[in-house]
Amino acid sequence: MHVILNKKLVLARKAVISISDHGFKFGDAIYETIRTLDGKQWLLSEHLKRLRASAKVVGIRVPYTNAEFSRLIERLIKKNGYAESRVRITVTRGNNGFDFLTCKKPLVLIEATKLPRFKQSEGISVSVFHVERPAAGIKSTSMLPSILARRNPGEETLLVDRYGNITEGSFSNIFAVKGGTIITPKEGMLEGTTRNFVLKKYNKTKEASIPLKNIHKYDEIFLTSSTKGVIPVIKVDGKPINNGKIGELTKQIIKLLPYGTKKSHKKVKIR
Numbered sequence: 001m002h003v004i005l006n007k008k009l010v011l012a013r014k015a016v017i018s019i020s021d022h023g024f025k026f027g028d029a030i031y032e033t034i035r036t037l038d039g040k041q042w043l044l045s046e047h048l049k050r051l052r053a054s055a056k057v058v059g060i061r062v063p064y065t066n067a068e069f070s071r072l073i074e075r076l077i078k079k080n081g082y083a084e085s086r087v088r089i090t091v092t093r094g095n096n097g098f099d100f101l102t103c104k105k106p107l108v109l110i111e112a113t114k115l116p117r118f119k120q121s122e123g124i125s126v127s128v129f130h131v132e133r134p135a136a137g138i139k140s141t142s143m144l145p146s147i148l149a150r151r152n153p154g155e156e157t158l159l160v161d162r163y164g165n166i167t168e169g170s171f172s173n174i175f176a177v178k179g180g181t182i183i184t185p186k187e188g189m190l191e192g193t194t195r196n197f198v199l200k201k202y203n204k205t206k207e208a209s210i211p212l213k214n215i216h217k218y219d220e221i222f223l224t225s226s227t228k229g230v231i232p233v234i235k236v237d238g239k240p241i242n243n244g245k246i247g248e249l250t251k252q253i254i255k256l257l258p259y260g261t262k263k264s265h266k267k268v269k270i271r
Protein backbone atom coordinates (compact mmCIF):
# COMPACT_ATOMS: atom_id res chain seq x y z
CA MET A 1 0.00 0.00 0.00
CA HIS A 2 1.21 3.48 -0.88
CA VAL A 3 0.64 6.84 0.77
CA ILE A 4 1.42 10.36 -0.37
CA LEU A 5 3.68 12.19 2.05
CA ASN A 6 4.39 15.81 1.16
CA LYS A 7 3.40 15.15 -2.47
CA LYS A 8 5.67 12.08 -2.78
CA LEU A 9 4.17 8.70 -3.49
CA VAL A 10 5.86 6.23 -1.14
CA LEU A 11 5.25 2.78 0.23
CA ALA A 12 3.36 3.15 3.53
CA ARG A 13 5.95 1.09 5.40
CA LYS A 14 8.72 3.34 4.11
CA ALA A 15 7.03 6.65 4.95
CA VAL A 16 8.97 8.51 7.63
CA ILE A 17 7.67 11.25 9.91
CA SER A 18 9.85 13.12 12.41
CA ILE A 19 9.46 12.26 16.11
CA SER A 20 9.33 16.04 16.64
CA ASP A 21 6.32 16.47 14.37
CA HIS A 22 3.60 18.45 16.15
CA GLY A 23 0.93 16.02 15.03
CA PHE A 24 2.71 13.16 16.80
CA LYS A 25 3.83 15.16 19.82
CA PHE A 26 0.81 17.33 20.59
CA GLY A 27 -2.09 16.21 18.43
CA ASP A 28 -1.44 19.54 16.68
CA ALA A 29 -2.96 18.52 13.40
CA ILE A 30 -6.22 18.54 11.51
CA TYR A 31 -7.67 15.87 9.28
CA GLU A 32 -10.48 14.77 7.00
CA THR A 33 -11.84 11.34 6.20
CA ILE A 34 -13.38 10.99 2.77
CA ARG A 35 -15.04 7.89 1.38
CA THR A 36 -14.62 6.86 -2.21
CA LEU A 37 -17.56 5.17 -3.89
CA ASP A 38 -16.74 3.31 -7.09
CA GLY A 39 -13.43 5.17 -7.21
CA LYS A 40 -15.09 8.59 -6.86
CA GLN A 41 -14.27 11.00 -4.05
CA TRP A 42 -17.59 11.58 -2.33
CA LEU A 43 -18.21 15.18 -1.15
CA LEU A 44 -14.53 16.13 -1.62
CA SER A 45 -15.12 19.87 -1.92
CA GLU A 46 -17.16 19.90 1.32
CA HIS A 47 -14.36 18.04 3.10
CA LEU A 48 -11.73 20.45 1.78
CA LYS A 49 -13.86 23.40 2.82
CA ARG A 50 -14.01 22.02 6.37
CA LEU A 51 -10.27 21.23 6.33
CA ARG A 52 -9.51 24.85 5.48
CA ALA A 53 -11.94 26.11 8.14
CA SER A 54 -10.27 23.90 10.80
CA ALA A 55 -6.83 25.03 9.60
CA LYS A 56 -7.79 28.67 9.90
CA VAL A 57 -8.87 28.31 13.53
CA VAL A 58 -5.69 26.52 14.66
CA GLY A 59 -3.35 28.47 12.37
CA ILE A 60 -2.04 25.59 10.29
CA ARG A 61 -1.26 26.36 6.66
CA VAL A 62 -2.89 24.09 4.08
CA PRO A 63 -0.33 24.21 1.29
CA TYR A 64 -2.33 22.75 -1.65
CA THR A 65 -5.21 23.92 -3.81
CA ASN A 66 -8.39 21.84 -4.07
CA ALA A 67 -7.36 20.76 -7.57
CA GLU A 68 -3.99 19.56 -6.27
CA PHE A 69 -5.66 17.58 -3.47
CA SER A 70 -8.06 16.03 -5.93
CA ARG A 71 -5.24 15.02 -8.32
CA LEU A 72 -3.11 13.56 -5.53
CA ILE A 73 -6.01 11.55 -4.12
CA GLU A 74 -6.91 10.31 -7.62
CA ARG A 75 -3.34 9.19 -8.15
CA LEU A 76 -3.26 7.39 -4.80
CA ILE A 77 -6.53 5.54 -5.20
CA LYS A 78 -5.45 4.39 -8.65
CA LYS A 79 -2.10 3.26 -7.29
CA ASN A 80 -3.61 1.37 -4.35
CA GLY A 81 -6.31 0.04 -6.63
CA TYR A 82 -9.48 0.02 -4.53
CA ALA A 83 -12.70 1.54 -5.71
CA GLU A 84 -13.92 1.75 -2.11
CA SER A 85 -11.44 3.33 0.20
CA ARG A 86 -11.14 5.53 3.21
CA VAL A 87 -9.08 8.53 2.16
CA ARG A 88 -7.57 10.39 5.03
CA ILE A 89 -5.86 13.75 4.70
CA THR A 90 -3.80 14.76 7.74
CA VAL A 91 -2.15 18.18 7.92
CA THR A 92 0.16 18.76 10.88
CA ARG A 93 1.95 21.92 11.95
CA GLY A 94 5.13 20.04 11.09
CA ASN A 95 8.36 20.15 13.02
CA ASN A 96 7.89 23.55 14.63
CA GLY A 97 9.66 23.45 18.00
CA PHE A 98 7.34 24.85 20.67
CA ASP A 99 5.89 27.42 18.31
CA PHE A 100 2.13 27.06 18.02
CA LEU A 101 1.59 30.44 16.42
CA THR A 102 3.31 30.16 13.08
CA CYS A 103 3.40 27.24 10.73
CA LYS A 104 6.57 27.15 8.70
CA LYS A 105 6.43 23.79 7.01
CA PRO A 106 3.22 21.84 7.45
CA LEU A 107 3.29 18.12 6.82
CA VAL A 108 0.62 16.62 4.56
CA LEU A 109 -0.12 12.92 4.59
CA ILE A 110 -2.72 11.37 2.28
CA GLU A 111 -3.74 7.76 2.87
CA ALA A 112 -6.19 5.58 0.98
CA THR A 113 -6.96 2.36 2.82
CA LYS A 114 -9.20 -0.42 1.61
CA LEU A 115 -12.76 -0.44 2.91
CA PRO A 116 -14.91 -3.55 2.81
CA ARG A 117 -17.68 -3.55 0.23
CA PHE A 118 -20.33 -1.15 1.53
CA LYS A 119 -23.00 -2.89 3.53
CA GLN A 120 -25.92 -0.91 4.87
CA SER A 121 -25.99 -1.17 8.68
CA GLU A 122 -29.00 -3.12 9.98
CA GLY A 123 -29.04 -1.03 13.11
CA ILE A 124 -26.67 -0.71 16.03
CA SER A 125 -26.73 -0.56 19.82
CA VAL A 126 -25.10 2.47 21.38
CA SER A 127 -24.15 3.57 24.87
CA VAL A 128 -23.80 7.07 26.26
CA PHE A 129 -20.85 8.92 27.74
CA HIS A 130 -20.78 12.33 29.43
CA VAL A 131 -18.05 14.35 27.79
CA GLU A 132 -17.67 17.58 25.84
CA ARG A 133 -15.21 17.65 22.98
CA PRO A 134 -13.29 20.94 23.20
CA ALA A 135 -13.57 23.03 20.02
CA ALA A 136 -15.80 20.31 18.62
CA GLY A 137 -16.32 22.13 15.31
CA ILE A 138 -12.67 21.63 14.36
CA LYS A 139 -11.68 18.29 12.88
CA SER A 140 -8.57 17.90 15.01
CA THR A 141 -6.55 14.72 15.47
CA SER A 142 -6.81 15.28 19.26
CA MET A 143 -9.60 12.78 19.78
CA LEU A 144 -9.16 11.93 23.48
CA PRO A 145 -12.84 12.48 24.48
CA SER A 146 -13.97 10.20 21.64
CA ILE A 147 -11.38 7.59 22.59
CA LEU A 148 -12.60 7.60 26.21
CA ALA A 149 -16.19 7.36 24.97
CA ARG A 150 -15.37 4.41 22.73
CA ARG A 151 -14.18 2.41 25.73
CA ASN A 152 -17.88 1.95 26.51
CA PRO A 153 -19.82 -1.05 25.22
CA GLY A 154 -21.77 -0.84 21.96
CA GLU A 155 -20.88 -0.09 18.36
CA GLU A 156 -20.90 3.67 18.86
CA THR A 157 -21.21 5.98 21.86
CA LEU A 158 -23.36 9.08 22.12
CA LEU A 159 -21.66 12.09 23.71
CA VAL A 160 -23.67 14.05 26.28
CA ASP A 161 -22.84 17.61 27.32
CA ARG A 162 -23.18 19.35 30.72
CA TYR A 163 -26.79 20.29 29.94
CA GLY A 164 -27.76 16.67 29.38
CA ASN A 165 -28.01 17.07 25.59
CA ILE A 166 -26.60 14.59 23.10
CA THR A 167 -24.23 16.51 20.85
CA GLU A 168 -23.04 13.76 18.47
CA GLY A 169 -21.60 10.28 18.37
CA SER A 170 -17.90 9.71 19.14
CA PHE A 171 -17.20 9.60 15.37
CA SER A 172 -20.60 10.50 13.86
CA ASN A 173 -23.52 12.97 13.95
CA ILE A 174 -26.90 12.20 15.49
CA PHE A 175 -30.42 12.68 14.14
CA ALA A 176 -33.68 12.07 16.01
CA VAL A 177 -37.03 11.68 14.25
CA LYS A 178 -40.29 13.06 15.62
CA GLY A 179 -43.54 13.22 13.64
CA GLY A 180 -41.80 13.16 10.26
CA THR A 181 -39.22 15.84 11.12
CA ILE A 182 -35.53 15.04 11.45
CA ILE A 183 -33.82 16.85 14.32
CA THR A 184 -30.08 17.31 14.74
CA PRO A 185 -28.05 19.50 17.12
CA LYS A 186 -26.82 22.87 15.93
CA GLU A 187 -23.82 23.30 18.22
CA GLY A 188 -21.24 21.47 20.30
CA MET A 189 -20.49 19.02 17.50
CA LEU A 190 -18.58 18.60 14.27
CA GLU A 191 -20.64 19.80 11.32
CA GLY A 192 -20.55 16.54 9.42
CA THR A 193 -20.48 16.55 5.64
CA THR A 194 -22.97 13.67 5.63
CA ARG A 195 -25.16 15.53 8.16
CA ASN A 196 -25.20 18.60 5.92
CA PHE A 197 -25.97 16.50 2.85
CA VAL A 198 -28.95 14.89 4.61
CA LEU A 199 -30.19 18.31 5.80
CA LYS A 200 -30.05 19.60 2.21
CA LYS A 201 -31.80 16.58 0.69
CA TYR A 202 -34.69 16.18 3.13
CA ASN A 203 -37.26 18.91 3.56
CA LYS A 204 -38.57 18.55 7.12
CA THR A 205 -35.55 19.35 9.26
CA LYS A 206 -34.88 21.13 12.53
CA GLU A 207 -31.60 22.04 14.20
CA ALA A 208 -32.30 21.69 17.92
CA SER A 209 -31.08 20.00 21.09
CA ILE A 210 -31.67 16.31 21.67
CA PRO A 211 -31.97 15.78 25.45
CA LEU A 212 -30.74 12.40 26.64
CA LYS A 213 -33.71 12.12 29.02
CA ASN A 214 -36.08 12.12 25.99
CA ILE A 215 -34.10 9.74 23.85
CA HIS A 216 -36.60 6.88 24.13
CA LYS A 217 -39.49 9.22 23.27
CA TYR A 218 -38.29 9.84 19.70
CA ASP A 219 -39.74 7.76 16.87
CA GLU A 220 -36.36 6.92 15.38
CA ILE A 221 -32.67 7.67 15.85
CA PHE A 222 -29.92 7.46 13.27
CA LEU A 223 -26.29 8.51 12.94
CA THR A 224 -24.34 9.71 9.92
CA SER A 225 -20.69 9.58 8.91
CA SER A 226 -18.66 9.67 5.72
CA THR A 227 -17.43 6.12 5.94
CA LYS A 228 -20.67 4.48 7.13
CA GLY A 229 -23.40 6.65 5.61
CA VAL A 230 -26.65 6.41 7.60
CA ILE A 231 -26.45 4.16 10.66
CA PRO A 232 -29.82 3.32 12.25
CA VAL A 233 -29.77 3.15 16.05
CA ILE A 234 -32.04 0.45 17.45
CA LYS A 235 -30.95 0.49 21.10
CA VAL A 236 -29.64 3.18 23.45
CA ASP A 237 -28.19 1.99 26.74
CA GLY A 238 -29.79 -1.41 26.31
CA LYS A 239 -33.34 -0.07 25.73
CA PRO A 240 -34.91 -0.34 22.27
CA ILE A 241 -35.73 2.57 19.97
CA ASN A 242 -38.69 2.03 17.61
CA ASN A 243 -39.12 -1.48 19.08
CA GLY A 244 -35.60 -2.35 18.02
CA LYS A 245 -36.36 -1.93 14.29
CA ILE A 246 -35.07 0.41 11.60
CA GLY A 247 -37.64 3.20 11.22
CA GLU A 248 -39.47 4.01 7.97
CA LEU A 249 -38.10 7.54 7.78
CA THR A 250 -34.55 6.28 8.40
CA LYS A 251 -35.09 3.94 5.42
CA GLN A 252 -36.09 6.95 3.30
CA ILE A 253 -32.99 8.88 4.38
CA ILE A 254 -30.77 5.88 3.55
CA LYS A 255 -32.11 6.08 -0.02
CA LEU A 256 -31.09 9.74 -0.35
CA LEU A 257 -27.41 8.78 -0.19
CA PRO A 258 -25.44 7.12 -3.00
CA TYR A 259 -23.91 4.54 -0.64
CA GLY A 260 -24.05 0.94 -1.63
CA THR A 261 -25.69 1.54 -4.99
CA LYS A 262 -22.59 0.81 -7.03
CA LYS A 263 -20.44 -2.27 -7.35
CA SER A 264 -17.61 -1.82 -4.94
CA HIS A 265 -14.16 -3.23 -4.47
CA LYS A 266 -13.61 -3.32 -8.16
CA LYS A 267 -9.96 -2.96 -9.09
CA VAL A 268 -9.41 0.44 -10.64
CA LYS A 269 -7.02 0.48 -13.56
CA ILE A 270 -3.76 2.30 -12.97
CA ARG A 271 -3.21 4.66 -15.85
Ligand code: PDD
Nearest residue numbers: 033170171172173190192193194225226
Ligand atom coordinates in the same frame (compact mmCIF):
# COMPACT_ATOMS: atom_id res chain seq x y z
N1 PDD B 1 -15.67 10.92 11.66
N2 PDD B 1 -18.60 13.91 14.53
C1 PDD B 1 -17.35 13.42 14.78
C2 PDD B 1 -16.78 13.60 16.14
C3 PDD B 1 -16.63 12.78 13.76
O1 PDD B 1 -15.39 12.32 13.99
C4 PDD B 1 -17.25 12.62 12.49
C5 PDD B 1 -16.52 11.96 11.36
C6 PDD B 1 -18.54 13.12 12.27
C7 PDD B 1 -19.24 12.99 10.94
O2 PDD B 1 -18.65 13.80 9.93
P1 PDD B 1 -18.69 13.38 8.38
O3 PDD B 1 -20.11 13.15 8.02
O4 PDD B 1 -18.11 14.53 7.68
O5 PDD B 1 -17.87 12.12 8.25
C8 PDD B 1 -19.17 13.78 13.31
C9 PDD B 1 -14.90 10.36 10.57
C10 PDD B 1 -15.62 9.31 9.83
C11 PDD B 1 -13.53 9.99 11.05
O6 PDD B 1 -13.09 10.56 12.02
O7 PDD B 1 -12.84 9.19 10.41
